[in-house]
């Protein structure tokens with residue numbers, strides 16, 4: 694499987710229901726919870742891409758473009774956008790969907806950098822050179 698196929702195969706989609714336990718006093722989803730879910734999806738995407746042990750080392754700007762109201766569904770989509778030596782970057786997009794109509798829009802997006810580590814917790818190459 695080549696790089697491009699691996700990127701397609703490892704694209705990771707997760708749905709969540711925006712129940713009251715994850716909303717704030719504006720009755721929208723708490724931003725920190727969105728970021729936690731994004732980090733988890735970035736981790737899953739990286740792991741499925743390389744089948745190595747990853748840790749998150751940084752995240753770039755996260756844009757909260759639209760609020761995520763209570764009683765909606767969110768879809769998080771993770772996709773590898775850059776592969777380095779031991780690190781890779783995963784773009785995560787979050788879409789919000791109405792439960793009882795076809796309405797859907799992008800709400801949040803951001804990039805996460807993860808590093809593959811060995812059992813000694815030190816960085817390891819993601820792929821050996823052919």
Ligand SMILES: CC(=O)SCCNC(=O)CCNC(=O)[C@H](O)C(C)(C)COP(=O)(O)OP(=O)(O)OC[C@H]1O[C@@H](n2cnc3c(N)ncnc32)[C@H](O)[C@@H]1OP(=O)(O)O
Nearest residue numbers: 736747748749750751777778779780806808810814815816
């Ligand atoms: C899934 C989870 O919940 S993980 C929990 C949260 N994360 C953690 O606890 C990670 C804590 N951090 C660490 O253990 C270390 O910083 C490590 C293992 C990630 C990196 O160790 P370092 O000695 O700094 O690594 P080093 O300087 O050799 O860099 C390794 C790679 O990471 C990249 N990197 C390091 N720091 C950053 C950063 N802040 N932002 C982006 N990339 C970075 C480097 O560019 C390099 O990439 P490359 O190999 O593709 O060229």
